[in-house]
Amino acid sequence: xxxxxxxxxxxxxxxxxxxxxxxxxxxxxxxxxxxxxxxxxxxxxxxxxxxxxxxxxxxxxxxxxxxxxxxxxxxxxxxxxxxxxxxxxxxxxxxxxxxxxxxxxxxxx
Numbered sequence: 001x002x003x004x005x006x007x008x009x010x011x012x013x014x015x016x017x018x019x020x021x022x023x024x025x026x027x028x029x030x031x032x033x034x035x036x037x038x039x040x041x042x043x044x045x046x047x048x049x050x051x052x053x054x055x056x057x058x059x060x061x062x063x064x065x066x067x068x069x070x071x072x073x074x075x076x077x078x079x080x081x082x083x084x085x086x087x088x089x090x091x092x093x094x095x096x097x098x099x100x101x102x103x104x105x106x107x108x109x
Contacts, residue, residue, distance in 0.1 A: 006043060015041045024056070031088075060085050060093055064100075 017033050019026045022044030030042040063071075063078025085093045
């Protein structure tokens with residue numbers, strides 16, 4: 001149904017890029033392409049962000065979990081991307097206090 005409305009409304013219009021999938025990845029690619037001046041159509045079979053993206057933790061972490069496997073380059077990349085998101089959408093991305101506990105060898109944590 002949504003696809004029918006899209007085709008009806010934009011029939012004959014040309015786009016530089018058509019992205020199929022309106023989850024977080026599709027939306028991010030659409031944003032990036034549009035910010036570079038491309039005309040973009042983002043198509044989703046249901047509501048935007050309603051699939052897998054709706055089931056996330058909603059946390060934009062700085063790659064802390066990658067330290068466990070010593071993937072330092074991935075931590076750096078995550079921190080850069082988080083900073084980019086803070087600049088793009090400061091009303092959605094904000095610091096959150098976190099406590100990390102550690103325990104001994106026999107600790108349940």
